[in-house]
Amino acid sequence: MEQATGSNNSTGTAAMQTSRPEASTVNAVMMPWFMGGPWIPKFSGKGGAAAFEEWRGQMEAFLRAQGLSGQQRVDFILSALEGEAKQEIQLVAPTDKDTDVEVFDVLKGLYGHTVSVAQLRAQFFQCRQGAEEGVGAFTLRLRELHHQWRAVDPGPAGGDDEMLRAQFAMGLRPCPTQQELQRQLRRRPDMTFADTCREAKALEKEMGPGDVQVCRALTSEPTPAAAPDSNWQQWRDSLKAELQRELRDQVTALGKTLSDDLRNLHRRSDPPVRERHNPTVTAPASRPRSSRGAQGESQLYRWDAQGRPICRDCGESGHIQRFCPRRQRPESSDF
Numbered sequence: 001m002e003q004a005t006g007s008n009n010s011t012g013t014a015a016m017q018t019s020r021p022e023a024s025t026v027n028a029v030m031m032p033w034f035m036g037g038p039w040i041p042k043f044s045g046k047g048g049a050a051a052f053e054e055w056r057g058q059m060e061a062f063l064r065a066q067g068l069s070g071q072q073r074v075d076f077i078l079s080a081l082e083g084e085a086k087q088e089i090q091l092v093a094p095t096d097k098d099t100d101v102e103v104f105d106v107l108k109g110l111y112g113h114t115v116s117v118a119q120l121r122a123q124f125f126q127c128r129q130g131a132e133e134g135v136g137a138f139t140l141r142l143r144e145l146h147h148q149w150r151a152v153d154p155g156p157a158g159g160d161d162e163m164l165r166a167q168f169a170m171g172l173r174p175c176p177t178q179q180e181l182q183r184q185l186r187r188r189p190d191m192t193f194a195d196t197c198r199e200a201k202a203l204e205k206e207m208g209p210g211d212v213q214v215c216r217a218l219t220s221e222p223t224p225a226a227a228p229d230s231n232w233q234q235w236r237d238s239l240k241a242e243l244q245r246e247l248r249d250q251v252t253a254l255g256k257t258l259s260d261d262l263r264n265l266h267r268r269s270d271p272p273v274r275e276r277h278n279p280t281v282t283a284p285a286s287r288p289r290s291s292r293g294a295q296g297e298s299q300l301y302r303w304d305a306q307g308r309p310i311c312r313d314c315g316e317s318g319h320i321q322r323f324c325p326r327r328q329r330p331e332s333s334d335f
Contacts, residue, residue: 044083073100120149
């Protein structure tokens, strides 16, 4: 019995051993890739390029984890679309979406990054460390910009390390960390980009993220004194009142100057008073006085505002009574 039992056990063990590879093979082939499962991320076309790139990365991870055929991979991606993205992919010709790569390319053209190569290159070379940004965050942002640029404009293999190092050192905020890092780069020109980043992080931890103190005596432009925060409103009001008072004084002085100039100009343009009202100035010295007296002279001679004599007969200026053209002169008789 024992031998029979032992033989049966050995036979069962052998059967189990032979059945295990078959079971593992079945499990590998029948690994589930349920379409529309609740754990599969959906993409509807919203959220912009960042949302599309994140969804694409998740879907590629799902595809790598399953042994699917080409058509199954396409069906799996299409099952993860909804809304506008699903409608857009349905309008694509079947020959343009035969593979998962073609489906991803169509979706990238619709919802991926639309920035040109020139703009991506400019964003990389214009990358600068922010005022409150640490060295680690700046390093990560610079690497992301470089990756986005090279994703659409590949460069030579291994030829960007020196460019990354130079851009990193130039983009750092002016501070003791940047100064010390530039000294080390001059002493060690063979430092890689990774070594430069590690050294910058260590220097920031040692020296702190302080800004460089600029000597104000060497600057060409004077820096105005900052008003205290507590008295800012009072300082602004006093400055406004001072400017208004200064402007009012200037306007008053200018008005007074203009008034004096106009008054002097008017005085120079008017004829003297004596010439208009004193007839003795224009009369000859040897002319005998009229018997009418001073009152008769003032009535005999009259002048207008321009100093011309006024005729007593017609009242017009420019001639006297004796030469009035309206007077009737006696006709001359021939003897």
